[in-house]
Amino acid sequence: MNTAHLIEFQHTGNELIGMLDIAETGKQIPFEVKRVFWTHSVPNGTIRGKHAHKITEQLLIAVKGKIIVTTEKADGNVEKFELTNSTEGVYLPPNVWHTMAYFDDAVQLVFCSTVYREDDYLRNYEQFKEYYKS
């Protein structure tokens, strides 16, 4: 599905031993994982992201805390996803301008479908709108 949407993970555990969430490629992760990054120690209210990708698909999870993900398509359609539970993540297709706002000492985990290439990034908003103009 080429739009941003929530994905539910497998979940196990309890309060006595801790919580565990699981994602497998080809199941909850709809692409081969080529890169993973994790973000932490982000000051409360910080907004990161502010870019789009030409090719890279991503799956973004708030393992702890709260992350508000805002996506915008080139046609102006805006969606918000409030991640407060590590049992779900948001799939980001490569055609959305996205920002993430971090709260409550959030820990972010992101799976990517590509290795890093700077020329995959659209870091300028006008450039993004222009790139996807059709």
Place this chain on the structure above:
Amino acid sequence: MNTAHLIEFQHTGNELIGMLDIAETGKQIPFEVKRVFWTHSVPNGTIRGKHAHKITEQLLIAVKGKIIVTTEKADGNVEKFELTNSTEGVYLPPNVWHTMAYFDDAVQLVFCSTVYREDDYLRNYEQFKEYYKS
């Protein structure tokens, strides 16, 4: 390398915007990632793991807090890895009995080289010693 060892990740960020660590398959992750799981809300001092794998390779990271990973080979050789920094992880080959002790509200991230199969697990210590007896 078929022994447990530390792996260093790429690292970027600062106190103003937060910290970000990066791992790519074929670089810091020495296998294709087929499964990922993340563990959190683990009571302080809890010990998890207590099994070995027949095939699965893993890369284990303490994204937050402290995790003490203890590995034991079938020949009795024991190693300890104290993970307190998200810029490094411990590679676990499939032939080690491993336990993880969680401290300081630890968040654990684990990459696996296989999808889940219960018959890949050696969950009994004697069975583990027997399996790798040569």
